[in-house]
Every structure is written in structure tokens, then in C-alpha cells.
Amino acid sequence: MVMRTHDGSVGDVDYGTIGAAYAAWRRPDERIAHVIAQALGGARTVLNVGAGTGSYETAAHTITAVEPSLAMRAQRPAELATAVDAVAEDLPFPDGHFDASMTLFSVHQWSDATAGLREMRRVTRGPVVVLTCDPARVRDFWLYEYAPDVLDTEARRYPPLGQLTAALGGTTTIQSVPIPLDCTDGFNEAYYGRPELLLNPAARQACSAWSFIDDHARQAFDTSLRRALGSGTWDEAFGHLRNRPTYNGSLVLLRATP
16 A cells, blocks of 8 residues: 555655645756657657646647645646546556556656556556656766765665666667756756756755755755855866756656557
């Protein structure tokens, strides 16, 4: 049985506590959306598991959204379909019900990623698309010098890619997803060339890994990054990123077909 919080969230984060401003900071980026759309191809009916506030849902598909968190469901725009209150590990749909399915920045939140992906495979006739981060590459980001506990948390929470491909079965391709310099979807690596934005507590709160460190650690990060920016130390080491159009970090897209 999957354990859920009072908000309905599953896994190790309660979005009823941290998710109030999520929609303002985690806005879909059109270039990442294009990668997802290509992976879904010509699918008509699409299941979105861990759908959150509905990022990357478009009128090009008939979307069925599944989202366990009440706080996330409440932030979905009125024009989107009402999300089904369910969990990935126990999807309330018959076998082969959807042309395609997707889960975006969500699989690391599930209590059992393997069971959830097997459920997605069960209810999907065509491709299953997973946007996630490769835990083997998470610590390669400059943020590790200033907030190692945050990226250690991310590396621990994201399932290894081998586990995901094994759960999906069939034939799986993995592609690196370039992150644009002005990315509108505010996950940590989206700020690779805009470090000042991570000084905003609201921006950090929209990345769930920050909820695993305490106020003292957050303040230490804020102080050390401000000092490095003020002294020019950050720019000496990483300033070249300010003008890099895209960044190939840990963000990857898996596409599995039967």
C-alpha cells in the first residue's frame, strides 16, 4: 500500500507544505516541450502521471492527468483537464488504454519507481516517455561547490537509468536534453548561467531537494554564493556559462516502446 500525506502526496515530499508557489517558478519551457512532443509523436490519447500543475500538457493531445497532491491539482489552469487523484503504482485504467504516456520530473517522487513504470507500461499501447535526471551526473553541476547536500539529495532520490529501463522493458532510447540559458522551468540546472536567481528562496522552494536541508544550511548557501558573486570568484570559475546558449547537464529523456 502506498503511504500518502494529508495533502495526498506520496514519496518523501509533502507538496502541501512546499508546493504553494510551484506554478509560478516551474513554467514549461517551449524548447523542452518540443523534445517531449517529438517523443510522443502522433499519439492521440496521452496519460500524464505525476502531472503536477500541468506543465507540458498541450491541446495537441487528449490528456488524462494523474496527480496525488491536492496542492498541485489546485494549481492546474482551468483550461486543463481535472487531474485524477491516484498514484503511479496503482493506475485506475485498463490494459493498453492510452496511445502514449509520460511522466515529467516526477519519477523520483514515487514510493516505488519500478512499480509505477510497470503500471505505465501496462496501460500504454505505444511509447512511455520519462523526463528525469541522471543521478550519475547530478553532482557535475557548479552548485555542488555551494550546496553539496542539495545535490547529494538529488543524486540519491533520482533512480538510476538502468533501473528505469529495466522497469520499462521493450526498447528504450536515452537522450540528453539541452537546457536553454533562459529556461523558464526552474529546476536547479535551469540556473546554470543565472546564479543570482538561486538566491531567491521561492526559486529554491520550487526544487524539492532544497526541502531536505535545514534553515542553517540554506543560509550558509546564501552567504557563500553572495560572497562568491560579489568577489568575482564565481565568475572566475563559471562565468563562461553566462553566455552559453544551452547546457548539457543531467537532464535526460527516456522513450520506451514495447
